[in-house]
Amino acid sequence: MNPTSQDETRVDDLAEVFRVMGDANRLRILVLVLDRLRPVGEIAAATGLSQSLVSHNLGRLRASRLVRAERRGKQVFYVAADQHVRTVLRDMLEHIGEVDRPGPPLGRA
């Protein structure tokens, strides 16, 4: 039960996933494909980022399995990989939304 074998690897992998999410551009991209399948070009247009940068970032997101790709003809569509991704984003938004005092906005987020 040496703590420096499997758990450590897990922590490293986990850190890697968060690191990928820890960039505003990638996060915007992730939000765009959160519940909708979108082609790369549309993502580039919607974010105002260069096609190259979007592609690089999608590559990172895909490498961490945060999104998955699906080719249809010339275009490649991306979408959030699973429910966990959506849940995590929702949870973190709630986390951020919390102030020290009670009394959150009361309307839906």
Added chain:
Amino acid sequence: MNPTSQDETRVDDLAEVFRVMGDANRLRILVLVLDRLRPVGEIAAATGLSQSLVSHNLGRLRASRLVRAERRGKQVFYVAADQHVRTVLRDMLEHIGEVDRPGPPLGRA
């Protein structure tokens, strides 16, 4: 409803939180204080990191409100700030654990 005012700020803040979690050392620290109040010295000992580095990292974690501090005499104890933090870690571990094949646990998500 201009998308470049409040939502963008939110995304930036969100990215910041993930960026803080996107470092293996900070993540280890976060796990250590996940459900237990621990003094800085103990965290340094448990992780093998220098006191200074632990302190810097706890500062970042605290700045993102991922942990909160509580002083007791000379020592300062840290603990995960709220339930969202625990939930997010759990969700992401599940995310990582997933293989490409289908066949999820079949219980409710």
Added chain:
DNA sequence: CATTCATGTGAACAATTGTTCATATAACAT
């Protein structure tokens, strides 16, 4: 096949970030 459209990728550079070292602050004890 050559061309066009959509996306991917390597290399280089700029910018950000982690880590250390030295020192500061804070609480307690003598």
Added chain:
DNA sequence: ATGTTATATGAACAATTGTTCACATGAATG
């Protein structure tokens, strides 16, 4: 007040990372 223990912080440097540019790949169409 001085000393000791515990934690925090600023500055400097090393390492990592984001972004661009030029070009490669892949799929459709004439």
